[in-house]
Amino acid sequence: MNKLVLVAPLLLAASAYEQVVDFFSPLAPVAALAAPAAATSAKGVAGVRSVSSTASVADVVTAANAFMATLSSSQLATLQQTFNSTNVQKWSNLPVSPGSRLGLQLSTLTAAQQAAALAVVQAATGTVSGDGFNEVQQIRAADDNLTANGGGSAYGSGVYLIAFLGTPSTTSTWMLQFGGHHLATNITFSNGYATGPTPKFEATEPLTFTTANANVFATGTVCAPLSNEAAAMLAMLNGLTAAQKSTAFLSQTFNDIVLGPGQDGNFPVTRVGLPVSQLSAAQQELVMNAMAPWVQDADDATAASLLAYYRTQLANTYIAYAGTGNLTTSGDYVRIDGPNVWIEFACQGGVVYRNQIHYHTIWRDRARDYGGNFYTTVTGTQVAKSAELFSVYPNPAPGGRALQVQLAQSATAATYTLRNTLGQTLASKSFRGDAVQVPTDGLAPGTYVLSLVADGKAPATHRFIVK
Secondary structure (H helix, E strand, C coil): CCEECCCCCCCCCHHHHCCCCCCCCCCCCCCCCCCCCCCCCCCCCCCCCCCCCCCCHHHHHHHHHHHHCCCCHHHHHHHEECCCCCHHHCCCCCCCCCCCCCCEEHHHCCHHHHHHHHHHHHHHECCCCCCHHHHHHHHHHHHHHHHHHHHCCCCCCCCEEEEEECCCCCCCEEEEEEEECCEEEEEEEECCEEEECCCEEEEECCCCEECCCCCCCCCCEEECCCHHHHHHHHHHHHCCCHHHHHHHECCCCCCCCCCCCCCCCCCCCCCCCEEHHHCCHHHHHHHHHHHHHHHCCECHHHHHHHHHHHHHCHHHCEEEEECCCCCCCCCCEEEEECCCEEEEEEEEECCCCCCCEEEEEEEEECCCHHHHCCCCCCCCCCCECHHHCEEEECCCECCCCCEEEEEEEEEEEEEEEEEECCCCEEEEEEEEEEEEEECCCCCCCEEEEEEEEECCCCCEEEEEEEC
């Protein structure tokens, strides 16, 4: 008997987000969210726990340490890489090729090591069926389907890599990368918080299939990766009036997503399409529902907190589409563009299944890609590599204690600007020399963005936490 691994798209009620919390602050309890359905377990992946409650960063670190304990010294050297602006960009939508990704490939690991590796990914991702870890597994299973139907050895559920950029810890900054064909998971952690679950690339070919082996799920399991995303986007578009659709329509032709691999920070300066502020309350809920399948790929608490944050920005969010609006034809395209959130959904012609379309999608966050460590466009300007220009300490900073800023080189004319994560300016000061103090008096606990311009160079930025 075939087993269906998906549930209908989760419709998120407004009551689930009544408590608005800063995404970088300690996450509030998510009592308002209904308990999600457990994801179908992947057969043969013993040791991958069934998540029934929100995973914490400590859970992820514990799983990461357990995985590392199974590895040889040479495997550890391949797994652990430096957390820097070059390595975080080592992801792609294409099949794995030399140099395109970092880390250990699943097919090179023993069964026990594979189970331990997948346990890390499961601990760091959501539990909603059809999203989160369940969707990761469905995308891997889709690659097995491509192999079995003429795709060749470049595809397969074992051709996915895991890497740790930095050292897994609850007291430092590091990133989990997991990806392969049609999947790029980039989750940044800092000081015990999940500070950036983006960029997240997901795609699938074919759209639906039945597993012919037990590599990921039981043989005969029916899979439909990204069906939650497609259904929610279509419901959002179908909820518009003819006049609203006319405003949301884009005349351009889109052959793929715009902000895919290698496009970090290249967000359009001007938002286009239909302002969500012009929609009814019911239509705005459809926009929130359309965001949810991507955001729910993050762990459950992070997803709830971040959806609440995106809700506060609906008045300045736009939706747009191109093509037929039916999501059935190559060139069909949908976008959600807010002060922080950026989601794209594109339909392309098939590569292996040439008589079908397949989906490409991306979820980005202007302030939170890679945890906001290497660029941020929350102010509308891409910034330089901050670590090369200045450092800040202590971080986190106790409330009321001045933040110490140390420049790599003395400056004759420098200016710092302190902003919150909405991009609102809280303080600004000009100075000279190689150091300055930034007062934190009056700042509520949370995360802040400190930008610095020195001697006419490109602006740099650091994030810091006030406890």
